[in-house]
Amino acid sequence: MCCMRNQQKNGIFFRSSDIEIIMKEEVPPEMGVGSYLFENKSSFNLLFLLSSNISMKPDKLRPKIVLQKNQYLLHYTSEENKTEWWSTNDETLKYLHIKLRYKYIFNLINPEYNKEGVQILENMIQNNFIFFHEETPPTMTVEMHMIIKEMISYSKEGILRKLFMQAKVIKLLILIFEQFNEKSVVGSSPKIPETVKRFIDENYHRNIRAEEIGRLIGINQNSIRKEFKAQYHTTIAHYILELRMLKARKLITNKDIMIKEIAIECGYEYIQNFTRAFKKKFGVSPENLRNNT
Numbered sequence: 265m266c267c268m269r270n271q272q273k274n275g276i277f278f279r280s281s282d283i284e285i286i287m288k289e290e291v292p293p294e295m296g297v298g299s300y301l302f303e304n305k306s307s308f309n310l311l312f313l314l315s316s317n318i319s320m321k322p323d324k325l326r327p328k329i330v331l332q333k334n335q336y337l338l339h340y341t342s343e344e345n346k347t348e349w350w351s352t353n354d355e356t357l358k359y360l361h362i363k364l365r366y367k368y369i370f371n372l373i374n375p376e377y378n379k380e381g382v383q384i385l386e387n388m389i390q391n392n393f394i395f396f397h398e399e400t401p402p403t404m405t406v407e408m409h410m411i412i413k414e415m416i417s418y419s420k421e422g423i424l425r426k427l428f429m430q431a432k433v434i435k436l437l438i439l440i441f442e443q444f445n446e447k448s449v450v451g452s453s454p455k456i457p458e459t460v461k462r463f464i465d466e467n468y469h470r471n472i473r474a475e476e477i478g479r480l481i482g483i484n485q486n487s488i489r490k491e492f493k494a495q496y497h498t499t500i501a502h503y504i505l506e507l508r509m510l511k512a513r514k515l516i517t518n519k520d521i522m523i524k525e526i527a528i529e530c531g532y533e534y535i536q537n538f539t540r541a542f543k544k545k546f547g548v549s550p551e552n553l554r555n556n557t
Contacts (some may be wrong), residue, residue: 277416278429282368285429286361287416299357303345308369308388310362310436311337312404312412318349318357335401336408338440340366340389360412362433372434384441402443406463409480411436457495460488464500468507469531474500504531509545512538516550517557523550 278285290299303309316333331337349357369388375381415432418425460477477500478485492500508530515526527538542550 278425280426280429282365283429283433284363285415285433286363288357288359288361290357299349301347301349301361303339303341303347304363304365305344306342306366307340308364308366309337309339309341310360310364310433310440311339312360312362312408313337313358314360315356315358318359331401334404334409336404336440337401338388360416362436364433372437387444402440405439405443405459406477406480407466408436408439410467411439413480455491455495456483456488457492460492460500461496461503464504464507468504469511469529471531471533472504505541505545508532509542512542512550513546516554519554523554526550 275288276284276286288299288301301311313331313333313335318331349359370385373381373385375385411432415429418428420428463477464472474485474489478488489500492503496503498506512526512530515521515529516523523538524535527535530538532538532541539549542553546553548556
């Protein structure tokens, strides 16, 4: 089946033979009436909760579960399933639902050829990634928020859209497996400064600020700045600058790369800003340093 796109963000905005991605945003229903989430037979379901105080009733045998904003679930169902969802307050019910066919995950993990794949698939089938046995499900990381934002806003069509969505789904799964392993080892989620540092390490070439990070993870930006500085004895802005300058210093000796390209690679849209920051850091302009090496 070829991929499709709904022009509206509310509803199915990507579908292929193996993946279906649904953005759900509903106004609060009448009292006692909920919204239903449908899971396909032999499928894995990724649910990212984007609104507060969501209640769910998986089936008649299990009790109601109350979930919070920025939590997520990875759930496997062998049969078709219908789960009732509703908001416990007057907020809009909002979540992203990614449906993955069992065959797609099986081929992706390839358990027939590696022991690690066998363990991962078993954990997924047994729903060990849900964390229902703990007090709360896992919390979305900053990078998960960024990926979801990119998926929702992606506008290209055809094969590019299909490859983009597949790549982002795989990246989300990798982040979930890594978070699961971290919980297994240390028994708790990474601290805020560690989460922010890891995000910066992977994204310092982008235009990122404490305000955006705070908005994504639902934590006050002042708290993020304070905790990061207490942990690493530097500010977020200075840490980003240091990473960018270290990379620039490494690339500047390669005369096959234009200085403008280095600026962009290090997160600078305008070469003037890059040159100013470089000269302030090293006491010489990028051009002069290159000519003298």
